[in-house]
Amino acid sequence: MPDHDVELSRAQWGSRFGFLMAMLGAMVGAGNIWRFPYVTGENGGGAFLLAYFVLLLVLAIPGLIAEVALGRYTGQGVIGAFRKVASSRGVVGLGVVVLVVNVALMSYYAPVVGWTLYYAVHSLLLTFTSAGFAPEAFWEGFRASGLLSIGTHTAVMGLVAAILYLGIRRGVERLVIYAVPGLVLALVAIMIRALTLPGAADGLAFTFGIEWGKLGLGQTWITALGQVLFSTGLGWGIALTVGSYLPDYDDIPIGGGVFTVIGNSSVGILAAFAIFPIVFAFDLDPGSGASLTFVSLPQVFPQMAGGAFWAILFFVGFFLAAFTSAILITEVSVTTLSEETAFSREQTVLGVCGLVWLLGLASAYSPSTLNFLDFVFGNFGLPLSTLAIIGVIGWSMGHRGPEKLRVLEINRNAGLYVGSIWGPVVQYVIPLVMLLIVANYAWANFGTPEMIGGVAVFFGIPALGYALMSYVEGRRDFLSRENTR
Amino acid sequence: MLGLSLDVWATMLFCVVAFFGVSIWTLVYTLRQEERKMALLNTERDLDTYSPRALSDLKDWIETHPNPTHPDVEAARSAHNDCVDTLQSTDRHFYEWSRADVDRLDTL
Numbered sequence: 001m002p003d004h005d006v007e008l009s010r011a012q013w014g015s016r017f018g019f020l021m022a023m024l025g026a027m028v029g030a031g032n033i034w035r036f037p038y039v040t041g042e043n044g045g046g047a048f049l050l051a052y053f054v055l056l057l058v059l060a061i062p063g064l065i066a067e068v069a070l071g072r073y074t075g076q077g078v079i080g081a082f083r084k085v086a087s088s089r090g091v092v093g094l095g096v097v098v099l100v101v102n103v104a105l106m107s108y109y110a111p112v113v114g115w116t117l118y119y120a121v122h123s124l125l126l127t128f129t130s131a132g133f134a135p136e137a138f139w140e141g142f143r144a145s146g147l148l149s150i151g152t153h154t155a156v157m158g159l160v161a162a163i164l165y166l167g168i169r170r171g172v173e174r175l176v177i178y179a180v181p182g183l184v185l186a187l188v189a190i191m192i193r194a195l196t197l198p199g200a201a202d203g204l205a206f207t208f209g210i211e212w213g214k215l216g217l218g219q220t221w222i223t224a225l226g227q228v229l230f231s232t233g234l235g236w237g238i239a240l241t242v243g244s245y246l247p248d249y250d251d252i253p254i255g256g257g258v259f260t261v262i263g264n265s266s267v268g269i270l271a272a273f274a275i276f277p278i279v280f281a282f283d284l285d286p287g288s289g290a291s292l293t294f295v296s297l298p299q300v301f302p303q304m305a306g307g308a309f310w311a312i313l314f315f316v317g318f319f320l321a322a323f324t325s326a327i328l329i330t331e332v333s334v335t336t337l338s339e340e341t342a343f344s345r346e347q348t349v350l351g352v353c354g355l356v357w358l359l360g361l362a363s364a365y366s367p368s369t370l371n372f373l374d375f376v377f378g379n380f381g382l383p384l385s386t387l388a389i390i391g392v393i394g395w396s397m398g399h400r401g402p403e404k405l406r407v408l409e410i411n412r413n414a415g416l417y418v419g420s421i422w423g424p425v426v427q428y429v430i431p432l433v434m435l436l437i438v439a440n441y442a443w444a445n446f447g448t449p450e451m452i453g454g455v456a457v458f459f460g461i462p463a464l465g466y467a468l469m470s471y472v473e474g475r476r477d478f479l480s481r482e483n484t485r
Numbered sequence: 486m487l488g489l490s491l492d493v494w495a496t497m498l499f500c501v502v503a504f505f506g507v508s509i510w511t512l513v514y515t516l517r518q519e520e521r522k523m524a525l526l527n528t529e530r531d532l533d534t535y536s537p538r539a540l541s542d543l544k545d546w547i548e549t550h551p552n553p554t555h556p557d558v559e560a561a562r563s564a565h566n567d568c569v570d571t572l573q574s575t576d577r578h579f580y581e582w583s584r585a586d587v588d589r590l591d592t593l
Contacts, residue, residue, distance in 0.1 A: 016519040020512065046496030053503055201489050208496040249522060249532060251515060259511040266504040398557065399550060407546045408561055411539035413532070413579075415518045420542070 010075060011168040012247045018173035019250065022242050023068075023260040025176040025324030027233045028183070028267045030112060033318055034293045036231065036268030037276050038286050041206045043223050044214025049269075051215060051224040056232075056265060059225075059433060061257040062425045063234040063386075065410055065418065066393045066402070068256030071243025073409040077336030078237045078389075079469075081244070086396035089466070089473045094388040095336070096465030098237040101381040102332045103352070105236075107359035108373040109329065110160070113322040114152030114364065117159075118142060119294060120319035128298045129308040135298040139291070146365045153364035154357060159323070160330050161353035165346055168245055172327055179320040184267065186317030191274035193310060200277030206286060207272045222440055225433060230378070231268065232261050235386025235434075237332040244335065251415040258416065267321075293318065330356065372450060379441040380454030383434045384461065390434070394427035402426050522579060529575040534568045536580040540590075547593060566592040 013019040040048050074081035079095035142148055163171040194200055214220045279286050284296040301307035338348040363370035394402055402423040410418050445451040525532055543565050550558045569590045572582055
């Protein structure tokens, strides 16, 4: 919308395309590229994709619509949004949960983005196609060097701070409108090359062949549920934050829901088309996760015609996928804390990025710390954050709460009508599914240090949030009463 | 490639249509809607904010709220009435409103 039509008291996305790319850039991350194709192939291929698609429609799209709508409805970051729709201090404390989980998530994600930055830089230096290049030694050397890991982690947080410092329009939006299409184009180019390799068909058969029997297995559906909820970033506070900058005249259901969810999954499928034909053409192990990306694929590029070019496309694209997510994850804390404290946005950016950098040093230096935090926050912290946001929308918005959000916000200026069936999905289905997933993780890892850590996170952070916000909100009320006397 | 089984081709076709197709279609659709909104704003200076079904839902929510003086109801009523006023004062609309539909509308 033109600037002159809207009185701006808060930053807004400069264009519809900017909002869409911010949502997509936030949700598309490293997991889309190294995990999604493999999970698909291992869990029944086409049968898994069918289950996954159904769950996207039933859970992810309604959930993300709810989260974006809460953001625009309140026009505030996480804690401010919770305060605006719920009067209870305990509920406002759930905003702290989302904040803590985001900072913790970024503290171990930033070093991973650092890996992608290191490889992107080396692809530009043509390292992977140079004579005598040994992928395994290169990777092991990098991981063993605390200095290099900390250095790339520092560089990533410096870049994140620089982009966020410039603000929503001049920083975040200007980056994502180029980075996200750039990533997609890189994957399309690699896909075309990959599909023309001899033996590529085996990769397609692994990922897309149908094992109908798997559709009847509970494990397939649990895996699909986990993939749906984790790959779309539902309930992490990102969609709420991005939505809080969405102008009133813009649509929510198509942009915030359908396009984000299906677009995000499309990048995962594009990665399957691009990478797995290469994996099978060169007889690599498809289930090797991070080492597939950092050890196996670099072996392949020197064997391909124009290998340096394909390496640059792949690793720069991979870095962009991870980096745009890092930007938007950090933005959640920046938006919230700049509203909740007396600090300016610029000061908050420096403070939050400094804190994430400091906390991330442990994960950058020690792979076991990174793995522990990934398990604890990935399996317990993120579902807790989803429960907090979806719980507030479903249960703390007063009379017919979800219905209020639907009629007042979601269907206002919408490009797609959202019916009343949306309410029960948000109120009952998504929270129950999240609890089921957490219980499944706890049961599968019963008694392990990771499970104990996860349970501590699951109950400890809400207690911390409640205590903190009880004090802060009590003091705020006291000062407000004093001022009115 | 040609040796791939029928189920692999079927899955790939499903992915192309259900994922790539839907993504591209929604992207184009929503950007074109944005253009329409901007064009309407330029010519009409105002934009209807609710579709017929959405406005009916909003009216129903307002009328069934147990506390008619609640601030949420006030906000909803204001949103409803703004939309009705816009529909009655503009010739071209974003949503599919017929003249008869608009004539039947009343502010709350």
